[in-house]
Amino acid sequence: MNHSLLGVIDATAYHESLEDLLVHRSLAAVPIAGRYRLIDFVLSNMVNSGINSVAIFPKSQYRSLMDHLGSGKDWDLNRKRDGLFFFPAPAVDTMDAELGSFNHFAQHIDYFYRSSQEYVIISNCYTVFSMDFIPVIERHLEMNCDITEIRYQGSSLEVFLLKKSLLIDLIENRHVTGYGCMDDVVKDETSPYTRCEYEYIGFAKKIDCINSYYQTSMKLLQPKVWSELFQKNLPIYTKVKDEPPTRYLKGSNVNHSMIANGCFIEGKIKNSAIFRAVKVGKNTSITNSIIMQKSQVGENCVLEYVILDKDVKIEDNVRLIGDPINPIVIRKGMVQGALMNS
Structure with a gap:
């Protein structure tokens, strides 16, 4: 079963309790686990799932993020066709703070029209997890879903799968439907869309405050947790630096x-x-x-x-x-x- 996927990473998130770490960078670029950045996890998940076109939608303070990702070479995304794309928000107000802001996507609607992929994975930039998205799309098709939300231990991981044509429709009709983001769609019990859930099994933590950042970092010192997150068949890629041993x-x-x-x-x-x-x-x-x-x-x-x-x-x-x-x-x-x- 071969259905092409487009990757979309919403990097507009800002959590006030992380302010001390966000003075000079966006949340996506916060360092963790010795040599990684938060965005490395979802970006690696997409690459490991065969996604070769990824769009990143940042809001502000994204120079550090762009410096880290560069051309996407370390994720094998420096391609003549598809590859890694940055789409900064020209003006994002407080109404656009939710994950997957349709107003933000609308500023770059041509990207979605030009892309050849049939399905889209939309994710936040600050969840530490390791996952293959292929089983998600297989179940999505098997259950004939319109939108699949990936969940973990009863809570949303803020990762959504849907057809690209449906996403374009949601973006273009946002003022009619009142849906401003993906969260609005999945929480509306009266929506006309078939919503499915996919339960993720493994290690997953959202970094949304100093305490969650600290506690997650300490958990990664445990060999069992480290091996769950850094799997040989699902490597987490990051910017390579040539440095001497310690x-x-x-x-x-x-x-x-x-x-x-x-x-x-x-x-x-x-x-x-x-x-x-x-x-x-x-x-x-x-x-x-x-x-x-x-x-x-x-x-x-x-x-x-x-x-x-x-x-x-x-x-x-x-x-x-x-x-x-x-x-x-x-x-x-x-x-x-x-x-x-x-």
């Missing part, structure tokens, strides 16, 4: 942690995620924390339940203690010194 110097000690390439470790790290090119000084202890790319932690520091964004500098003798529910977040590029902390 150096562990005398006195360093690492336990139950994820350490990316290019790090320089002299201190002690436990139950933490350390991203690329991070430096950790002598006699420093990092526990239950997330340290993003190129951050530097000085000597004689204690960090517990802390999230350091990229390029943060922690000077010597700094003590930062958060808690699992409210971890301390230091914004990108900030400098934290002992005097500031006293």
Whole structure:
């Protein structure tokens, strides 16, 4: 059974509780799991499902996202035909904040008309999961559905499958029907469309607040969870960077942690995620924390339940203690010194 799929990723989402991580980037570009971005998961799912045309609809702060994805080469989407497309919103107001805004899609309706694919997968950009969409379309056709919503443990994953012609109809008649997005359609019990549900089995987490970001990152340190998410037959792709191996110097000690390439470790790290090119000084202890790319932690520091964004500098003798529910977040590029902390 060969029915072509078009991928649509709505990257307009903004959650205020994640503001500290969204000052310089969109939600889709938030780093996670040492070397990935949130968008890598749904984009890899689409590629692994044979989708070779993916449209990304961002709203603002998308320079970091575009830098990460580039031409789509790392996802095999740098193609002469189809491939990776960006369609920024010229003007998106508060009415367009829901997933799959038809007003946003309408600004680029020609893309849908020109594409040759018969079906469309519409997804948010901030769910961490690994899935093959082929069984979804097979069941969609078998049950003669108009719209299939993928769900997980009783809640929507905000992933929808429908015929492209139906999506175009929904976009063009949005002012008549009152439907502003896909969520409006599936929640309307009086709609004329046959709505089906597909239950996803596996690991899935929506990143919609600091707590969900932190807790998901900690769960990924568990081998069982990691193996559920990063499967050999469904790889998660990301931007490739050529970096040297991490150096562990005398006195360093690492336990139950994820350490990316290019790090320089002299201190002690436990139950933490350390991203690329991070430096950790002598006699420093990092526990239950997330340290993003190129951050530097000085000597004689204690960090517990802390999230350091990229390029943060922690000077010597700094003590930062958060808690699992409210971890301390230091914004990108900030400098934290002992005097500031006293």
